[in-house]
Amino acid sequence: MRSGFLYLVTVMDWATRFVLSWRLSNCMDAAFCVAALDDALRSAERPPGIFNTDQGVQFTSVAFVDAVQGCGAQVSMDGRGRWMDNVFIERLWCSLKLEAVHLHELANGIKANRVIGGWIDFYNRVRSHSALGGITPATAYERKTSTWQKAA
Numbered sequence: 001m002r003s004g005f006l007y008l009v010t011v012m013d014w015a016t017r018f019v020l021s022w023r024l025s026n027c028m029d030a031a032f033c034v035a036a037l038d039d040a041l042r043s044a045e046r047p048p049g050i051f052n053t054d055q056g057v058q059f060t061s062v063a064f065v066d067a068v069q070g071c072g073a074q075v076s077m078d079g080r081g082r083w084m085d086n087v088f089i090e091r092l093w094c095s096l097k098l099e100a101v102h103l104h105e106l107a108n109g110i111k112a113n114r115v116i117g118g119w120i121d122f123y124n125r126v127r128s129h130s131a132l133g134g135i136t137p138a139t140a141y142e143r144k145t146s147t148w149q150k151a152a
């Protein structure tokens with residue numbers, strides 16, 4: 001941004017590439033990451049078995065680890081310098097930057113929130129993925145959750 005930085009965290013369902021939640025913050029702390037996790041857990045049909053993150057201090061904080069373990073998930077962290085451990089989210093970052101962030105002058109948090117939110121909605125609901133057989137992440141996630149509901 002023109003003055004300062006904004007930090008983005010997203011929570012993604014790996015199997016479907018569906019972005020469950022995201023948050024922007026002007027400081028890199030655990031609070032906005034925990035808030036995004038809480039949003040994702042509220043919107044998810046069921047908690048994850050494993051929750052993968054990188055090794056950032058916000059993800060190793062007691063607050064974040066407690067929130068992950070509190071929902072019954074195991075904590076999994078990428079190895080140092082192992083971007084391939086989190087390839088799906090790294091790919092999301094690349095696409096977001098190329099298709100939205102670099103195309104707009106994000107002069108403030110309001111504009112960044114609008115541009116990023118619009119792009120994530122497009123990514124989830126409009127953009128088809130070859131890895132998902134040509135369907136959108138939202139469709140894949142809905143199919144997955146309806147399978148869970150039938151099994152219950």
